[in-house]
Amino acid sequence: MQPRQGIVEIFSTFVQFDVDQFSGWATDAKLRRSMKVCLESSSTEQSDTFWAIYWYRVWQTESSTVAIAHLSAYLQEVCYWVARKFSLKFPTQLSLADCFLRILFFGSP
Incomplete structure (x- = not known):
């Protein structure tokens, strides 16, 4: 398995299986756009821990399905x-x- 590189990939890709083995990463276009927008509006690119906490707080306060999807990808x-x-x-x-x-x-x- 190749580890994901970069914040956008970490919060927008999902494991794909082929015959019960890892076969790659599938990108969710909506989540990819969401992370890109967040990073563009952020003054600095934060760590994956920062974004995990951010999406957790969004999920807790807004019950956002997008936040749940980002956390699932993470x-x-x-x-x-x-x-x-x-x-x-x-x-x-x-x-x-x-x-x-x-x-x-x-x-x-």
Whole structure:
């Protein structure tokens, strides 16, 4: 898996699977535009931690679906690695992709 580079990519791309293996990053055009607009209106490019906290606060105060989508994109890599490690240590009937989705949406496999 190639790590994502840059704030826009981190907050606008999602894991793609092919035959239960990582195959690349899919970009959501709406999220990409949203992050570009935010970065253009920001005086300086902040860290991914800054933007994670920013989108979390937007989600908490506005119940924004865009904020949830940005946070979901942000969590893609860590959820993938947890799912991969889990599926290797505890072989079950769940595929890597299924395990990934359960971790992403429910917090556990």
